[in-house]
Amino acid sequence: MTINKKISLALGIIVIVVAGGTAIIQNMPSKQNSQIASVTTNQVTTNATTTTSTVAPDTYTLADIATHNNSSSCWTAINGSVYDVTTWINQHPGGQQAILSLCGTDGSAAFNGQHGGQSRPASELATFKIGTLVQ
Amino acid sequence: MKRLPFFAPIILRLGFSAVFVWFGTTQILDPIAWTSYMPDFIVHITGLAASTLVVWNGIFEVTMAVLLVFGIWVRPVAALLFLHMCGIVASVGLDSIGVRDIAIATGLLAITLYGNDIISWHYIPPTPPESLTSKIITS
Numbered sequence: 001m002t003i004n005k006k007i008s009l010a011l012g013i014i015v016i017v018v019a020g021g022t023a024i025i026q027n028m029p030s031k032q033n034s035q036i037a038s039v040t041t042n043q044v045t046t047n048a049t050t051t052t053s054t055v056a057p058d059t060y061t062l063a064d065i066a067t068h069n070n071s072s073s074c075w076t077a078i079n080g081s082v083y084d085v086t087t088w089i090n091q092h093p094g095g096q097q098a099i100l101s102l103c104g105t106d107g108s109a110a111f112n113g114q115h116g117g118q119s120r121p122a123s124e125l126a127t128f129k130i131g132t133l134v135q
Numbered sequence: 136m137k138r139l140p141f142f143a144p145i146i147l148r149l150g151f152s153a154v155f156v157w158f159g160t161t162q163i164l165d166p167i168a169w170t171s172y173m174p175d176f177i178v179h180i181t182g183l184a185a186s187t188l189v190v191w192n193g194i195f196e197v198t199m200a201v202l203l204v205f206g207i208w209v210r211p212v213a214a215l216l217f218l219h220m221c222g223i224v225a226s227v228g229l230d231s232i233g234v235r236d237i238a239i240a241t242g243l244l245a246i247t248l249y250g251n252d253i254i255s256w257h258y259i260p261p262t263p264p265e266s267l268t269s270k271i272i273t274s
Contacts, residue, residue, distance in 0.1 A: 004253060004254045004258060005254075005256060007254045008205055008206050008254040008255065008256055009205065011145075011149060011204075011254070012149075012152075012201075012204040012205040012206075015149050015152055015153050015156065015204050016152075016156055016200075016201065016204060018153065019152075019153040019154075019156035019157045019160070019200075020156050020157070020160045020197075022157060023156070023157045023158075023160035023161045023164065024160060024164065026161070027160075027161060027164040027165050091165065091167075091168035092168075093168065093169055093171070093172060093232070094231070094232050114230055114231070118171075119175055120170065120171035120172065120173065120174075120175065120185075121171045123171070124170065124171040
């Protein structure tokens with residue numbers, strides 16, 4: 001084996017280990033994520049319970065959504081529906097920042113601008129729906 | 136400084152290999168997160184679940200990346216990945232992700248045109264011109 005092939009082999013293995021290892025580590029289900037999911041579920045339950053006395057179940061105002069404006073609890077309103085996209089932050093193919101920028105806001109314009117007319121993102125988004133937006 | 140240009144195609148090849156190793160591995164490990172990017176017509180044509188297609192896409196990307204990182208069949212592999220990226224750009228459209236993919240496709244086209252670099256597995260050192268060879272032999 002020539003020296004060039006040895007260098008090629010060594011560099012290739014390094015690239016595969018670093019890039020593949022990073023991907024594996026990033027996709028490992030962490031304890032923190034499961035805790036966040038648990039907290040979010042509890043918050044959804046609590047909010048649904050407290051709001052039933054005043055408004056219809058599973059309806060939220062922009063003020064409600066604004067309280068879920070971080071990576072621990074990320075809600076957004078898109079086209080009149082409310083979504084809890086906390087677990088999607090780390091999974092979004094376009095990067096975390098795109099989702100984090102929507103937390104606690106009406107993300108209709110951003111979503112429609114990026115994915116308007118695409119059926120797959122819309123069906124993916126539908127899985128995160130927790131209610132509807134009221135004024 | 137004169138030797139620096141020799142590293143350019145190597146860095147380009149290794150860098151793009153790393154990109155495809157990462158994306159391919161991520162798709163294999165978490166296909167559900169990528170199903171939204173699988174075009175509907177491919178799902179309809181194949182009749183397979185979108186997540187299954189994502190896994191196969193990930194296996195394809197990792198395989199191509201491994202060949203590229205070791206410099207095996209550099210031109211055909213880079214050309215295949217270039218066409219693959221063109222398909223993704225056509226599917227995604229010209230949003231921020233699509234524009235980024237154009238940059239990746241352009242880089243792959245550069246690798247395709249360059250071919251083997253000096254540490255590629257299939258690199259063949261250039262033979263000296265015949266006149267020079269005969270001079271060396273006669274001397």
